[in-house]
Amino acid sequence: MPSMPDELVHYAVSDAVATITLDSQHNRNALSRRLVTELSDRLARADADVDAKVVLVRQEGRTFCSGADMSEATAGGMEDGARRIVALQRQIVTLDKPVVARVEGAVRAGGIGIVAAADVAVSAHDATYALTEVKLGLAAAIISLTVHARMNQRSAALTTLGGETFTGAQAAEYGLVTRAVPAVDLDEDVAAVCAQLASGTAQGLRESKRVLNADLVRRIDALGEDMASLSARLFASDEAREAMAVFLNRKR
Numbered sequence: 001m002p003s004m005p006d007e008l009v010h011y012a013v014s015d016a017v018a019t020i021t022l023d024s025q026h027n028r029n030a031l032s033r034r035l036v037t038e039l040s041d042r043l044a045r046a047d048a049d050v051d052a053k054v055v056l057v058r059q060e061g062r063t064f065c066s067g068a069d070m071s072e073a074t075a076g077g078m079e080d081g082a083r084r085i086v087a088l089q090r091q092i093v094t095l096d097k098p099v100v101a102r103v104e105g106a107v108r109a110g111g112i113g114i115v116a117a118a119d120v121a122v123s124a125h126d127a128t129y130a131l132t133e134v135k136l137g138l139a140a141a142i143i144s145l146t147v148h149a150r151m152n153q154r155s156a157a158l159t160t161l162g163g164e165t166f167t168g169a170q171a172a173e174y175g176l177v178t179r180a181v182p183a184v185d186l187d188e189d190v191a192a193v194c195a196q197l198a199s200g201t202a203q204g205l206r207e208s209k210r211v212l213n214a215d216l217v218r219r220i221d222a223l224g225e226d227m228a229s230l231s232a233r234l235f236a237s238d239e240a241r242e243a244m245a246v247f248l249n250r251k252r
Helices: 033-048 070-076 079-094 110-117 132-136 144-150 153-162 168-174 183-198 202-235 238-251
Strands: 009-014 017-022 054-059 063-065 099-103 106-108 120-124 128-130 179-181
Touching: 009 033, 017 033, 033 054, 033 079, 054 063, 054 183, 063 110, 070 238, 079 110, 079 144, 079 202, 099 110, 099 183, 106 110, 110 120, 110 144, 120 168, 120 183, 128 168, 132 153, 132 238, 144 153, 144 202, 153 168, 168 179, 179 183, 202 238
Parallel strands: 017 054, 054 099, 063 106, 099 120, 106 128, 120 179
Antiparallel strands: 009 017
16 A cells, blocks of 8 residues: 555555654654654554564654654643553564664654664664753653663663763663664665565564563553653643743754
């Protein structure tokens, strides 16, 4: 089925790989309600697709994902949005097929949760990451479910409390991504990873992934509701609303 011209998330299958492409470039692939809904739909479609053994998540444009949609958060709060992002991470972690994230350009805040939820993440050396929540009176709450489970503790503290930009090469050193490669080699390396994963049987991939992610699923189930509530409360605070208003005005 061809992509629809107005969709924000595209789907295609080739060589046993279901490629899911984020294409909401007007807001830097922010996690709007519509993008999260479409991404969840495409993930479910890939899980049921008999022609796909591996799922690849990538982006169009210069930004992999800029995190939560600030305009939606300031207008309507994050009660529903926070829970939907928790559910999205859980869906990636529990999908029966391995999920690979191909990362280049900028990744911010909630977008890093998608990268961390993926089973394998291959990043360009010069991709940039930042857990910017601390700068906005927020906390990396809902994405801590996956991000802090992947990163070593010292690196998690530095990046979460500092909120500064770090590179793909550093992300690999910190444990956030599987590996980082020069940008010119990214497509070749991702294709090789997907081919390697696709050499497994469907049952072998499914059951191996369940073993690997059992602790992560328990973490999400135990802490997800508390982290969603914390995120919603912080987004609604006066300090965060003021900081987000300044941020949005700066972008205009």
